[in-house]
Amino acid sequence: EAGVAQSPRYKIIEKRQSVAFWCNPISGHATLYWYQQILGQGPKLLIQFQNNGVVDDSQLPKDRFSAERLKGVDSTLKIQPAKLEDSAVYLCASSLDPSQNTEAFFGQGTRLTVV
Amino acid sequence: AQSVTQLDSQVPVFEEAPVELRCNYSSSVSVYLFWYVQYPNQGLQLLLKYLSGSTLVKGINGFEAEFNKSQTSFHLRKPSVHISDTAEYFCAVSVIQGAQKLVFGQGTRLTINP
Numbered sequence: 001e002a003g004v005a006q007s008p009r010y011k012i013i014e015k016r017q018s019v020a021f022w023c024n025p026i027s028g029h030a031t032l033y034w035y036q037q038i039l040g041q042g043p044k045l046l047i048q049f050q051n052n053g054v055v056d057d058s059q060l061p062k063d064r065f066s067a068e069r070l071k072g073v074d075s076t077l078k079i080q081p082a083k084l085e086d087s088a089v090y091l092c093a094s095s096l097d098p099s100q101n102t103e104a105f106f107g108q109g110t111r112l113t114v115v
Numbered sequence: 116a117q118s119v120t121q122l123d124s125q126v127p128v129f130e131e132a133p134v135e136l137r138c139n140y141s142s143s144v145s146v147y148l149f150w151y152v153q154y155p156n157q158g159l160q161l162l163l164k165y166l167s168g169s170t171l172v173k174g175i176n177g178f179e180a181e182f183n184k185s186q187t188s189f190h191l192r193k194p195s196v197h198i199s200d201t202a203e204y205f206c207a208v209s210v211i212q213g214a215q216k217l218v219f220g221q222g223t224r225l226t227i228n229p
Contacts (some may be wrong), residue, residue: 004158033216042119042205042219043159056216091158095215104217106151106158 002026004107006092012113018080021110025073025094031055032069033104034077035091043091049075082114117142117208119220127226128196136191136223138206146208148189149217150180153203162204165189176200201227 005024013019025032030051035043046065048056051072060067064083069075079086089109096102122137140146147166151159163174170182180191189206203224207217 031215040221042121042207042221043217044219045216048216093159099215103161103164106160108156108158 004092004094004105006090006107006110008110009108010111010113012115013082015084015114016081018078019082019112020076020078021090021092021112023075023077023092023107025075025092026096026105029094029096029105030072031095031097031104032075033093033095034067034075035093037089037091037109039088046077046090079112082112084114087112087114117146117210117218119206119208119218121204121206121220121223123223124221125224125226127228129228130198131195133194134192134196134200134225136204136206136225138189138191138220140187140189140206140208142187142208142210145211147211148180148182149207149209150174150178150189150191151205151207151219152176153205153222155202159205162191196225196227198227198229200225 007022032049034046037043046060047067049069052069067077089111091109093104093106095104118141120139128134149164150162153159163172165172165182173179178193203222205222206220209215
């Protein structure tokens, strides 16, 4: 079974530029998560999708971050414009049915450096 | 709201020694509890989880954890560690009702010395 795929693995941009990350969840997984992991901290949930609807985006900085999950499969996370404090690893995860507490599977992440 | 505190940011141990990584949580509602491991430049991998039943939970790679409701703790243990256990370990909780989102602690870096 293929895992959660993320691209790119690494990205370096200048502040005020825009950037986009892509995630392909495990086939059949209805729930998709985007987490932000700042160096030295635990992952923090940015947004949770159930199919193509948003379940929780309470911690997403909506003035600069946006995410979509068209057709309930792949997802993209965008930052525009980027700030220095956005430097982090962005992790995508998916799960089959969180109401049954099935395991969330994580991708390898995209490491973003804003200079 | 839920929160997780991992009491040690770094834990160095010698190979074949026992180890305990400490985790305390705070929540006004019942939660599920998890431990994840993150190897360098990798995503997170589930080690074990507590949903209900026996408070002693066994996971992969010889790890186990004990849920203590009165002390709101979920400490991770391994009786004998290996070099390959060097990684970052994260404790996490999720509420039982509603949207299942994981709230993570800040992580404990386990370093195994030969």
